[in-house]
Amino acid sequence: MKRSLIYSIVFSMFFVILSACESQEPVTDNGKVDDSGEGSLPARVTSLQKSIVKGEPDNGARIVWDHPSMVKISEECGGYSRVIKLQDGSYMATYEACNGNIVIRRSYDGGLTWPKDMEQRIVPTYFVPTSKGNVAMRPAMPFLCQLEDGTILCANNFCPQTPGLVPYSIAVSRSVDNGKTWTPREIVYEGGCIFEDGCWEPAILQLPDGEVHLYIANEAPYSTSNKQEISFFTSTDSGKTWSRDFRTASIRSTGRDGMPCPCIFDDEIVIIVEDIFHVELKPTTVRCKVSEKWSTPVTDNSPGRDYNVTNIPLDKYAGAPYIVKLYSGEAVISYQTVDNPEGITSMDVAIGDKHARNFGRRTQPFGNLVGNSSMWNSLCVLDEYTIGAVGALSGTNITWPVLKRGHVMAGIKAEKDAVSKWPIYIGNDGEETLSAGIAVNDKEVIFDIKVKDSELTDNADHPDAVEIYFDSADKAWAKPYKGVFRIIADPFENVRIWEGNNGKWNEIDPSNVTVTVTETAGGYDMKVRLNREFIPKMNTRSVRVGMTLSAYNDGGKGFSESVVYMGVTNPCTWLQIQLP
Numbered sequence: 001m002k003r004s005l006i007y008s009i010v011f012s013m014f015f016v017i018l019s020a021c022e023s024q025e026p027v028t029d030n031g032k033v034d035d036s037g038e039g040s041l042p043a044r045v046t047s048l049q050k051s052i053v054k055g056e057p058d059n060g061a062r063i064v065w066d067h068p069s070m071v072k073i074s075e076e077c078g079g080y081s082r083v084i085k086l087q088d089g090s091y092m093a094t095y096e097a098c099n100g101n102i103v104i105r106r107s108y109d110g111g112l113t114w115p116k117d118m119e120q121r122i123v124p125t126y127f128v129p130t131s132k133g134n135v136a137m138r139p140a141m142p143f144l145c146q147l148e149d150g151t152i153l154c155a156n157n158f159c160p161q162t163p164g165l166v167p168y169s170i171a172v173s174r175s176v177d178n179g180k181t182w183t184p185r186e187i188v189y190e191g192g193c194i195f196e197d198g199c200w201e202p203a204i205l206q207l208p209d210g211e212v213h214l215y216i217a218n219e220a221p222y223s224t225s226n227k228q229e230i231s232f233f234t235s236t237d238s239g240k241t242w243s244r245d246f247r248t249a250s251i252r253s254t255g256r257d258g259m260p261c262p263c264i265f266d267d268e269i270v271i272i273v274e275d276i277f278h279v280e281l282k283p284t285t286v287r288c289k290v291s292e293k294w295s296t297p298v299t300d301n302s303p304g305r306d307y308n309v310t311n312i313p314l315d316k317y318a319g320a321p322y323i324v325k326l327y328s329g330e331a332v333i334s335y336q337t338v339d340n341p342e343g344i345t346s347m348d349v350a351i352g353d354k355h356a357r358n359f360g361r362r363t364q365p366f367g368n369l370v371g372n373s374s375m376w377n378s379l380c381v382l383d384e385y386t387i388g389a390v391g392a393l394s395g396t397n398i399t400w401p402v403l404k405r406g407h408v409m410a411g412i413k414a415e416k417d418a419v420s421k422w423p424i425y426i427g428n429d430g431e432e433t434l435s436a437g438i439a440v441n442d443k444e445v446i447f448d449i450k451v452k453d454s455e456l457t458d459n460a461d462h463p464d465a466v467e468i469y470f471d472s473a474d475k476a477w478a479k480p481y482k483g484v485f486r487i488i489a490d491p492f493e494n495v496r497i498w499e500g501n502n503g504k505w506n507e508i509d510p511s512n513v514t515v516t517v518t519e520t521a522g523g524y525d526m527k528v529r530l531n532r533e534f535i536p537k538m539n540t541r542s543v544r545v546g547m548t549l550s551a552y553n554d555g556g557k558g559f560s561e562s563v564v565y566m567g568v569t570n571p572c573t574w575l576q577i578q579l580p
Helices: none
Strands: 062-065 078-085 091-097 101-107 120-124 126-130 133-146 152-160 169-175 186-190 199-206 212-218 229-235 247-250 258-265 268-277 280-289 318-325 331-337 346-351 360-363 378-383 386-394 399-409 424-426 433-440 444-452 465-471 484-489 495-501 504-508 513-520 523-531 542-552 558-562 575-578
Touching (some): 078 386, 091 133, 169 212, 186 212, 199 258, 212 258, 268 331, 280 318, 331 378, 444 465, 465 523
Antiparallel strands (some): 078 091, 101 120, 126 133, 199 212, 212 229, 229 247, 331 346, 346 360, 484 495, 542 558, 542 575
16 A cells, blocks of 8 residues: 655765765865765774775775675584685585584585585594604695686695694695595695794685696795795696695795785786784785796785785784685685774775775674674685675684675676666665666666565654665766756655756656565565656666665664665765666
8 A cells, every 4th residue: 555755854974984086067066075865884884994986986896794694604613614616506615623624515505505414524634653653633724726627626734733743734635526526635745843834824726827826825944034935836737746846926034924815817816915014914915927927926025015905004913814806807805803893803805906906895794793703714706796705703612614695796787678686785784685686678777676674664754765876877976967866765656756956956757757566575676667768868888876775663763774885975986887
């Protein structure tokens, strides 16, 4: 049943401070961005967010973590978990079990469940006889990689449990049948016999020419100092055999490059490492051309080294980095840091550009779990619009390997005629969420929206509603002008529309907008259809879209939240959508 909706727009402070976007139409104060509007994010979420707009439209990726999506990869105590997507579309996870084993688990439903009956314990603790008794060699720090020919490699450390008798080592196991069976451990390298001269944290990368690199943090060459370098070994036969001698990728004269994680961006190999930057460890990148293959190691002041890529305060610890590449090409890194309101070691994620530079948009995937630490974390790109935060979450008496999904808003494409994907997401906090997709045809722009909201209200002061912001020409101005629209629609099919006019909103006839709503078990589905005839200058390549979800109860309790890093009156901060 339809009911009239009285809108009382209540503006609250929008926490993200935005610089001015490039404007093609000068007006008074156009260089100043209006930082008021609905959609304020919870302070816990916004505490890490920084200015992202620096004089130009924002086309960068954004991530919103889906807090209810967190699942345990295993119920047993374990950590240092890693997840990869295999060529058959399934997912493989590994972690080091607290009882001493490298464990493999599989998921065939997109990482939603990890059945125990698919578990394999592929690298157990083994014992080395010495003159002073048997020394337990405990496996640790696993890393997974699937090669182009389908071979899956799992590298790991072996750590002697009795110091001074047996060397630390790096090993690799292989599977050529998609993980059904694994070869026994093959020791690729042995470091020193004491902790200070060990070798650590293997990571694997295959180059475009098929050569495979095994990177490690290596202290063994520096037994008389505290130095550590990133060393690597090569294989030209899919990991069956490895080069006998290591080569050096990076080394600092006074530092400690550690915990390497490699990825390829454009024509460069980029490794994220932890580097002692003045006072504490910081995520730092080292890089070289793929064709050069580290022919010259990256040193202290090499052009290939970018220190402290997230500009974390000097006195704040930020180590254990990891790097992945989104489908859209942007780099995403994670690291563990105490740079958070609680001062506990937790997982941070930062987004860079397609060259693995200019990192920002920091978020904490497990930041909603105040008081819980998450250490030795990693990332996994699940699909075009989904990323996974893989952590070791500390509970009361145990640490579990866990996976939480993140919604990636990057490289979003509108569809032709009908929506089949809903990549726009709102839901930083609470159970109420919005997912939206866009379709176009010759006559309409269609916004297809799914809202989870179990209690609908048309409260006059705090109504449930969806606001759509639409820059039809993708001008990316700092203020709303002609061709920029604001639509408010509610679950009861009421609608209003405004068009920009010299930096202000001007309400116009809503007859060019049609809203249909279908109630669902947990909320409602909404389709908003915008007539293209009254937008004669609509861009044929791209548009910009922003959204705000308002979810309240009859008592007026609830929230309004916008797409992350979006200013409601700043089209330059809205999502760029590519048209078919």
